[in-house]
Amino acid sequence: MRLSEALRINSEPAGERERHAHLLCGFTPLHLETFAKACLRLRFPGEAIRLHTGLYGDLEGNIQRAAGQAGEGAIVVIEWSDLDQRLGLRASAGWSFRILEDILTQAAERCLRLEAHLAALARAMPVALVAPTLPLPPVTHLPPARTGVFELRLRAILLDFLRRVSEASAIRLVSAPSAGHDVKMDLETGFPYSLAHADELAQLSVRCLFPAPPKKGIITDLDQTLWKGILGDQGVDGISWSLEDRSQVHALYQQTLASLAESGVLVAIASKNDPELVEAAFKRPDILLKEDQVFPFEVSWGAKSEAISRVLKAWNIGADAVVFIDDSAMELGEVQEKFPGIECLRFPERDPAEVLALLRQLRERFGKDDIQEEDRLRLRSLRAAAIIEEERPAEVSLDFLSRLEAKITIEAAGPENTRAFELVNKTNQFNLNGKRFTEAEWKARFARPGNFLHAISYEDRFGPLGRIAVIGGYTEDARCVVDLWVMSCRAFSRHIEFQTLRRLFDRTGAGEIDFQFRPTERNKPTQSFFETFLPDPAKQNEIRLPLRTFEERCPPLFHEVTER
Amino acid sequence: MTEVRQKLAHCFSIAFPKMDPGDYATASAGNTAAWDSVAQVTLLSLIGEEFGVDIDFEQFEGATSFEAIAERLERSSASA
Numbered sequence: 001m002r003l004s005e006a007l008r009i010n011s012e013p014a015g016e017r018e019r020h021a022h023l024l025c026g027f028t029p030l031h032l033e034t035f036a037k038a039c040l041r042l043r044f045p046g047e048a049i050r051l052h053t054g055l056y057g058d059l060e061g062n063i064q065r066a067a068g069q070a071g072e073g074a075i076v077v078i079e080w081s082d083l084d085q086r087l088g089l090r091a092s093a094g095w096s097f098r099i100l101e102d103i104l105t106q107a108a109e110r111c112l113r114l115e116a117h118l119a120a121l122a123r124a125m126p127v128a129l130v131a132p133t134l135p136l137p138p139v140t141h142l143p144p145a146r147t148g149v150f151e152l153r154l155r156a157i158l159l160d161f162l163r164r165v166s167e168a169s170a171i172r173l174v175s176a177p178s179a180g181h182d183v184k185m186d187l188e189t190g191f192p193y194s195l196a197h198a199d200e201l202a203q204l205s206v207r208c209l210f211p212a213p214p215k216k217g218i219i220t221d222l223d224q225t226l227w228k229g230i231l232g233d234q235g236v237d238g239i240s241w242s243l244e245d246r247s248q249v250h251a252l253y254q255q256t257l258a259s260l261a262e263s264g265v266l267v268a269i270a271s272k273n274d275p276e277l278v279e280a281a282f283k284r285p286d287i288l289l290k291e292d293q294v295f296p297f298e299v300s301w302g303a304k305s306e307a308i309s310r311v312l313k314a315w316n317i318g319a320d321a322v323v324f325i326d327d328s329a330m331e332l333g334e335v336q337e338k339f340p341g342i343e344c345l346r347f348p349e350r351d352p353a354e355v356l357a358l359l360r361q362l363r364e365r366f367g368k369d370d371i372q373e374e375d376r377l378r379l380r381s382l383r384a385a386a387i388i389e390e391e392r393p394a395e396v397s398l399d400f401l402s403r404l405e406a407k408i409t410i411e412a413a414g415p416e417n418t419r420a421f422e423l424v425n426k427t428n429q430f431n432l433n434g435k436r437f438t439e440a441e442w443k444a445r446f447a448r449p450g451n452f453l454h455a456i457s458y459e460d461r462f463g464p465l466g467r468i469a470v471i472g473g474y475t476e477d478a479r480c481v482v483d484l485w486v487m488s489c490r491a492f493s494r495h496i497e498f499q500t501l502r503r504l505f506d507r508t509g510a511g512e513i514d515f516q517f518r519p520t521e522r523n524k525p526t527q528s529f530f531e532t533f534l535p536d537p538a539k540q541n542e543i544r545l546p547l548r549t550f551e552e553r554c555p556p557l558f559h560e561v562t563e564r
Numbered sequence: 565m566t567e568v569r570q571k572l573a574h575c576f577s578i579a580f581p582k583m584d585p586g587d588y589a590t591a592s593a594g595n596t597a598a599w600d601s602v603a604q605v606t607l608l609s610l611i612g613e614e615f616g617v618d619i620d621f622e623q624f625e626g627a628t629s630f631e632a633i634a635e636r637l638e639r640s641s642a643s644a
Binding site: 002007195 | 575581610621
């Protein structure tokens, strides 16, 4: 982004919603502030961004002060001069070899203090931390072609500090490139970065601080994509993914998909091929993406868009949560036309550098902070759902549900429950009002008197689904208000939503529950659920459900419930 | 208006979005409240970006009006 574009974005009118964030550094924030604000405006369209900065040369104080203020996130940028002023260009206290030891001592002490201040800041809001990106000035007697003990010891102090702070969950280290140092600007204004570097740093920091919700699934083609060659022509032994066969890019692609599958990303195949040959190809012992990591296999000679349609149905998710990868521009075009929301990416098999860029792009789309139990269970539960689909009659019968041996666990959840936070921010279909939360907003909701948040886990004879629903709200006198309710689409048709309300009525003793409902484009299943109790819920902003109405219309429930 | 002044006016429209374009020619730090030291650096960086040049801060020392900046830009483009 050019500076002029960033300034134009920042001067556009914004809505009433104000989002406060901090940009904390020891230098003049100048253009970094402009770029960061523009990136935040683009990340949160229509919102007014209040980006608070601090005082020149006082990184420690800036962090301390921000920790006591409101904010939904902080970008902290450390440069060498923040560890010791003599490591910057604007100090002139001498670069004698006699001061080097003292610089190391000062840097180590400064790191300890910064660590304490950052920990306090991270308790108040999420933090994106940028480690020094500027080159070290020529402080030692060594020629620049050599790295000496001083630099190694200084970097060791820094790395040890970064390792310690990154162990705090709310601090994310920004993977920033080395700086384009604008020396003239540094000396004249106290702002050290080139415009290009300031832009890149701002983009990376904002992405790190407020990541977009990850996508959920990848659908991949096979021939010339998952492997080199045409299976139907060359046979199972003729296709390849190895250095020897000059097809290593396909091995890298396979191992990326396998790694993503391991972290809970859904992987499916959509290929125009012979199903028996595909089955045989996946039996090859050297294949890196294993058969059990893929579901479903949609292998036929029909249109790709039809295969994609069946995959989406099996996964029960929307096209906009999915990436489709194929080597054929025609196939990508056909799918894109049918599913405008799907992200279609071409597999550039002839250009290894582009393949590597594609793999990085996939990590960007599917990146997550940590891997949870539910990620491991997701694929297994989808397979189980497919079996249930085959076994059960067209309409869910009570007899079928009574034989599921279903168990529900309802547990009180706090702000540290990352699965609940993740579920609330990515669920679309069964979602009371579509509200999304930043980490700061999420923490803040627990401060409300009488608040509650319950996480619901489910398992039946087909296996566990893990934590699949979250319901939250507050009680006020005899009134119970639900302002948040989501349930994974994997858990539909099991009457878990009825059991959740049954238990909420019991727990709170409320005679009625108010739901802060808002119809969205995607929450039709939620609307359908409320239609059980009242006509046309989509026309209402708040739904009041009396216990009596619930009891009259709630179907028989067969779950064994544990409450914690 | 010369090409240099047109480009400079474009920079002013971004640096001072609330300023009336009719006021650009007479604008200076003295009569523009928003024209502080940060705005001066931003304006010079925009000029560098718009004209594709590496800004020499010394060259623009004391150039705190549209007219003064335009003159220095025209002088340097004539000598280039």
